Amino acid sequence: MTDAGRLRARLAAARGDRPLPGISLAWAFAVLVFVVVAAILGLALGPVSLGAGRVARELLSHVPFLGVESSLTETEDAILWELRAPRVALGLIVGALLASAGAAYQGVFRNPLADPYLLGAAAGAGLGATLVIAYDVGDPLGFDLRPVAAFAGALLGVATAYALGRSVGGGRSTATLILAGVTVAAFLTAVQTFVQQRNADTVQEVYAWILGQLETSGWREVLIALPYAVVSSALLLWHRRLLDVLAVGDDEAASLGVAVARVRLLVVAAATLGTAAAVAFSGLIAFVGIIVPHAVRLLVGTSYRAVLPLSLAVGAGFLVLTDLICRTAIAPAELPIGVVTAFLGAPFFAAVLRTTRTVGP
Amino acid sequence: MLQRLIVLMGAGLLALALALALALAACGGGSEAAPATAPTTTPEPAAAFPVTVEADNGHVEIAAEPSRIVSLSATATESLFAIGAGGQVIAVDDQSNHPAEAPVTDLSGFQPNIEAIAGYEPDLVIAAYDPGGLVNGLERLGIPVLLQDAARDLDAAYEQIETLGAVTGRVEEARAVAAGMEEEIEELIASAEGAAGLSVYHELGPDFFSATSGTFIGSIYERLGLENIADDAERAGSDYPQLSAEHIVSSNPDLIVLAHTKCGGQTAQTVAKRAGWRQIDAVTEGNVVEADDDITSRWGPRTVEFVAVVVEALEEAAAR
Numbered sequence: 001m002t003d004a005g006r007l008r009a010r011l012a013a014a015r016g017d018r019p020l021p022g023i024s025l026a027w028a029f030a031v032l033v034f035v036v037v038a039a040i041l042g043l044a045l046g047p048v049s050l051g052a053g054r055v056a057r058e059l060l061s062h063v064p065f066l067g068v069e070s071s072l073t074e075t076e077d078a079i080l081w082e083l084r085a086p087r088v089a090l091g092l093i094v095g096a097l098l099a100s101a102g103a104a105y106q107g108v109f110r111n112p113l114a115d116p117y118l119l120g121a122a123a124g125a126g127l128g129a130t131l132v133i134a135y136d137v138g139d140p141l142g143f144d145l146r147p148v149a150a151f152a153g154a155l156l157g158v159a160t161a162y163a164l165g166r167s168v169g170g171g172r173s174t175a176t177l178i179l180a181g182v183t184v185a186a187f188l189t190a191v192q193t194f195v196q197q198r199n200a201d202t203v204q205e206v207y208a209w210i211l212g213q214l215e216t217s218g219w220r221e222v223l224i225a226l227p228y229a230v231v232s233s234a235l236l237l238w239h240r241r242l243l244d245v246l247a248v249g250d251d252e253a254a255s256l257g258v259a260v261a262r263v264r265l266l267v268v269a270a271a272t273l274g275t276a277a278a279v280a281f282s283g284l285i286a287f288v289g290i291i292v293p294h295a296v297r298l299l300v301g302t303s304y305r306a307v308l309p310l311s312l313a314v315g316a317g318f319l320v321l322t323d324l325i326c327r328t329a330i331a332p333a334e335l336p337i338g339v340v341t342a343f344l345g346a347p348f349f350a351a352v353l354r355t356t357r358t359v360g361p
Numbered sequence: 362m363l364q365r366l367i368v369l370m371g372a373g374l375l376a377l378a379l380a381l382a383l384a385l386a387a388c389g390g391g392s393e394a395a396p397a398t399a400p401t402t403t404p405e406p407a408a409a410f411p412v413t414v415e416a417d418n419g420h421v422e423i424a425a426e427p428s429r430i431v432s433l434s435a436t437a438t439e440s441l442f443a444i445g446a447g448g449q450v451i452a453v454d455d456q457s458n459h460p461a462e463a464p465v466t467d468l469s470g471f472q473p474n475i476e477a478i479a480g481y482e483p484d485l486v487i488a489a490y491d492p493g494g495l496v497n498g499l500e501r502l503g504i505p506v507l508l509q510d511a512a513r514d515l516d517a518a519y520e521q522i523e524t525l526g527a528v529t530g531r532v533e534e535a536r537a538v539a540a541g542m543e544e545e546i547e548e549l550i551a552s553a554e555g556a557a558g559l560s561v562y563h564e565l566g567p568d569f570f571s572a573t574s575g576t577f578i579g580s581i582y583e584r585l586g587l588e589n590i591a592d593d594a595e596r597a598g599s600d601y602p603q604l605s606a607e608h609i610v611s612s613n614p615d616l617i618v619l620a621h622t623k624c625g626g627q628t629a630q631t632v633a634k635r636a637g638w639r640q641i642d643a644v645t646e647g648n649v650v651e652a653d654d655d656i657t658s659r660w661g662p663r664t665v666e667f668v669a670v671v672v673e674a675l676e677e678a679a680a681r
Contacts, residue, residue, distance in 0.1 A: 205567070219636070333604060
């Protein structure tokens with residue numbers, strides 16, 4: 001399709017007379033299978049071999065009326081349900097959040113390089129987590145303050161960048177907003193590095209956090225992350241059609257009756273909420289927010305009605321599979337997941353890029 | 362853009378973190394180039410200067426008995442005071458928190474500022490780590506440097522103390538301290554004979570970083586005849602692998618040693634609360650040792666205290 005043709009299609013879609021293709025049933029089914037297979041593999045495999053068959057028996061034993069008995073010992077049961085399963089669940093949530101936030105940022109800023117960590121989310125979260133680790137806050141309130149600080153830091157970073165961008169560019173120019181984000185990120189990163197250098201004895205812990213990990217301390221993290229994930233995903237999916245309209249340009253969208261600034265603020269807020277929840281529990285996992293939406297675009301086209309939900313699902317499955325590699329590649333030791341996402345993601349993306357012609361949001 | 366910032370930050374951190382992991386958690390892997398420290402010329406008791414010793418930065422010649430020592434190594438600081446050379450020490454780094462009378466300054470051993478160190482006009486600088494050209498820079502200023510990397514095992518730790526005796530003119534005292542340590546530790550090890558074959562998990566941080574038998578702390582577990590569950594992670598290619606929680610739980614170690622109790626606030630109670638960890642006998646039976654972070658990350662005279670704590674826990678475990 002030519003550029004002019006695409007623009008016509010979008011404008012037509014925005015007026016509602018000729019819809020851009022949404023998700024085809026075939027893609028929806030394929031992606032669903034991908035996520036389910038990833039989750040099952042994530043449960044069946046790990047550094048401790050439980051045996052795929054025995055895990056299957058254990059799963060079936062929870063289905064009533066089948067009469068299947070589990071053959072797992074008490075320790076194996078704990079490994080499966082208290083260590084492995086919450087980790088798979090957190091992987092699904094974090095992957096979905098990062099990939100859908102990435103797709104949303106790319107749409108709202110019309111910038112193919114936008115990612116969930118744009119606008120200072122990563123730098124803010126990094127500073128929050130580093131402060132807690134370096135000054136050894138411990139858990140005065142009875143729980144680990146690291147996720148709370150990372151969450152607050154991410155929100156603070158984005159809020160500052162947004163306020164700065166608005167005050168300079170009046171919310172009209174995406175370039176101003178992105179520049180404001182880079183500025184805020186550079187500043188917060190400098191503070192984070194300073195704090196970390198002043199507390200060299202905790203540098204390894206900070207480093208491990210920055211490279212990302214999905215190790216959980218049980219289901220609690222999953223349950224805390226879930227509401228944020230639901231709210232963020234629901235808001236983004238709700239706005240997927242408006243993202244299609246925004247893609248034609250601010251002025252055109254405004255002329256079609258879209259409140260551009262308000263939609264942008266809402267989408268940025270929803271994506272940031274999801275990103276903050278993801279980094280709070282998993283650290284900074286790079287590349288998922290860029291590679292997953294682009295891979296999806298290369299497969300199904302550029303309409304956000306397809307890209308957003310498919311990115312969400314593919315991101316979830318992708319991160320569970322990546323974490324499986326982290327858990328098993330050098331077992332019983334672990335690899336940091338941020339390294340693996342980039343190491344595998346970059347060549348995969350390059351291959352997809354080479355085999356297709358068009359790219360871009 | 363941000364991605365790049367993160368990657369840059371990560372790359373810088375990687376170098377620092379690796380070096381620190383070596384320096385902090387007492388590793389032997391970093392001193393591959395230099396043999397374990399040992400005085401090349403065993404000085405006569407009436408230590409006549411000049412004296413030449415071998416350290417991790419090669420031959421070091423000390424012209425006269427030093428009286429203005431700067432120690433950037435928390436381990437060396439403890440050893441210097443233990444051998445009675447504390448009066449010759451004019452400044453120690455910000456990590457040297459033992460003994461209390463050590464002249465603590467804001468000098469950093471991890472990010473040393475050569476100018477600030479030279480400002481003390483030292484006649485000997487002792488370091489455990491050589492970041493950013495520290496040794497070269499000081500030598501260019503004509504200041505002798507003794508580099509003592511983390512010891513690989515107990516013998517290397519004793520030798521470092523004797524080397525410190527040689528360079529400070531306290532040969533006899535240093536020998537006595539090292540011999541006393543060795544005697545006490547050997548006695549403790551002998552008393553824990555019954556514990557041989559038990560397994561141990563040494564925890565360095567909440568992310569389940571541990572230490573293999575290739576480290577100083579691991580070499581002590583090895584001497585006690587303990588099986589170290591971190592040794593299964595040889596594929597990590599590091600003496601400080603990050604273990605899977607699944608592996609720790611399924612290995613069911615007989616003894617858990619927490620080495621981040623001060624900095625990190627981990628206790629037997631917090632460990633018991635971790636999901637799935639109640640399956641570990643050491644947790645339900647109370648065989649969780651809350652070790653002193655400082656002592657477990659150094660290789661000085663207080664190592665005796667650490668061995669005593671571990672042996673006591675092993676005896677309790679055996680009694681259960």
